[in-house]
Amino acid sequence: MAIEAQPQMPRVWRAETKPHKFCPGCGHGIILKALGEAIDALNIQQRAVFGCDIGCSLLAWDFFNLDTIQTHHGRTTPVLVGLKRARPELLAICYMGDGGAYAIGAQHLVSSVSRNDPVTIIVANNTQYAMTGGQMAPTTLPGQKTETSPYGRDVELTGRPMLGPELVATIAPSGAYVARGTVANVVQLKNFIQKGLSNQLKGRGISFIEVLSACPTNWHTNAAETWHFIEKEMSKFFPVGELRTPDGEQRQEVEHRGRQP
């Protein structure tokens, strides 16, 4: 029996490249598991093209049994947008970190959202630049220590944590799906990602899912502290839930307008 038991990896995971290259306790593994299950559930392995960025996300370049393109910093979005424009029948999944999405690639994100490009963007938010050794990112929490904010992030000098999904939800045209999930709630996360991919399948518009993720290596946290940071610290600044759903378009639009000064 012991010989027969096999890991319950999503079908689309590539077993040959496991264990994957991410650090112990890294949130990427959890997000990519949720993504893999969503791909399995929608049965889109044949059509999906996975793009990853520079930064830790690049370690996923051989993660899936999916055609995969590892791109440049923050450029995953334009590469897959270019692909999708040329081959609309493909399903484009852009996977990147908060640095790629909100700093160096922010212009691509904003423009892609405003064009309502039919791609699915998944952003792992771990509050810092991980691959480069833990520098401050747009998402770093106030007071959080990083290699470039060694005394804690001073919001007076460096701003407050960037709210990606809120930004996207504000500027996205109708048809967009926007949500923020967390690796602490995998069932919900898979559901969000699946809804995002469905949105692309239905050709309604862009889908954007930020995921509160874990980086024990650069956070210097043990497992208990990791969960505490995600569930108690990050959630103070980054509320989890759906921000835009095409199904609730009317209501959302009204609320949206209501927020205008």
Added chain:
Amino acid sequence: MSIAFKAITTRDGKGIFHLFPALCKGCGLCVEKCPVDTIGWAKQLGAFGTPVVEPGHGRPCIACKKCQLVCPDAAIWIEKQAPQERSDRLTSNDRKSR
């Protein structure tokens, strides 16, 4: 799946706990998420030469699968054990009181 992973299988409470040492990096996320504290460190070493996890350190497994869900490496598979096959609760309690 063209490659096979070897499992360490432990029956505990309502669950059959399959742990794949070749995948387990010993991050401990599952340890903290277990509602019955049954997961703890084993002597066996895993993918990165760090201890892997095993059940039997707390109250019996309730097969909620939270550990499996949060494992970033798909190193845990929980099967629900049929009622008649469940392991002896006392054994688990004994361990806890040890």
Added chain:
Amino acid sequence: MGVSLKIALAGEGGQGVQSVAEIISEAAYTAGYQALYIPNFGVEQRGGVSLAFVQISREQIGAPKFMLADVVVALSHRAVDRSRQYVGPETLLIYDESLRDEVRSLYGTEQKQLAIPALVVAQQEMHPRVFNVIILGVLMQVADLLERSHVERALERRLGHKFAQDPSLRELNYRALERGYQMGKGGVAV
């Protein structure tokens, strides 16, 4: 003049310098010449002097711009000054009569010159907007390189869509062209 002609046209934006250059080069092209036209298109194109360089030749044309022109056409105060670098000892300078003083003070009387009262004629006899077509006629008469039919065909191609909207414009433009040819006849041979 042989079978090679270098023309530099200079005027204010809106005076129609580029249209004239386009019509001439297109006419030369349809007449079987090698032709090349390039506008000066710096940031200056907004609010600066508008310059156009046209070359017509039987031979292959080298660089798109040139140091000295065979003919320089200057249509405004600023254009007289701006086009000076293209005027050599052999260059014919065609300018609107209203600019005589500027031209005299810059070039003296040695330069081959042709002053044309195009502005006045356009204003009094036709419409200020056909000022450039009068200049086109003058230039084509003086250059004596292209048949009138080629010039008219190029004019139609450039302005045909406007003529279609307002047929009276066609008559006006042809009258301006004819007037230009007449005024050119009194001019200096290039």
Added chain:
Amino acid sequence: MVTKPIKGEQRSFMTGNEVIAWAALAAGCEFMYGYPITPQNEIMHYWTRLAPKYERGFLQTEDEISAGFTTIGGVLAGKRVFTATAGPGNVLMQEAMAMAEMMRLPTVVVVTQRGGPSTATVIYSQQELNLTSFGGNGEGLRIVYSPASHDDLFSYTIKAFNSAWKYRFPTFVLGDGYQSKMRAPVTLYDPEERGLTMEPCYPMVGLPGLPGEEREPAHLRNTYNLEEELFAILSDSIKDYESMTPEVVEWEATAIDDAELLIIAHGIVSRAARAAVQVLREEGLKAGLFRPITLRPFPVAELRRLTGQARRLIVVESAYGQLEKMVKTALYGLKIPLRSYLRPGMGITPEEIVQFAKEL
């Protein structure tokens, strides 16, 4: 297959930017990605007017970084696609082109050089030779064509697609603002009617068959963990580049057989140089012209061979020694005096070259 825009041969009188748009159409290019910058803009203007009539696509991106990377996306999708840029836009686009170089992606970029550095002028220069040939953090494994006329613009834009897809190196048509904006005669044609077969394009992702089961998934990356890994990959690319070179290099020689004074110029400056050679010959000076058409790879062997009996060399360019550097590298060891007429950001006329040559 997309609808053919040109049947037979069409003589036309138009701007270079329009020629490029027609060339891309004639080549069967299916998509253009672009971002506005002078003097390239009218390529997009013509393309966006013509493209829908021939079932081609266009995407205006948020910047040249994106234009470069969306072009890469189109290439990966297996489409014949291109973009166009100039000056500061070319600087931004180098990031994507470095990735294309690493991943051997057949991108096609038309560069319409303007003055530099930075914003400089929107008019003209030959100052983007270094950038286009060697931009990016790599070795400059690119193909760079330097057209000199509207007919060249048409032919080499078509050829750029073929060379890119045949050899899989990023390919550039290095034009300039003058060529973009000037109106001149051109003959447009359908490449297939001239017996030119367009190199087939093929998708690199989104292939048939279930990845991982019916076929290996395409795992395309531009990152490597080990220096040995990278070195092996680059060595392969360099080998490919060098073996392709004799097939790809193009040059043009005028009045070269008995030339004692050899003028070397590329692009539109070569036209002025050719006119200058004619004048110098009429005046009894044995002048000749060597015009590299490919600047990468550079026709090194051909230049060395043709430099043979020359007693003097003159490099003429609208840049401060960018071509000169390539020429000197190519002619390393030869003891022929070389003088250069360098006019960064300035147009060059035949008269200037004649004067410079006579003063030597």
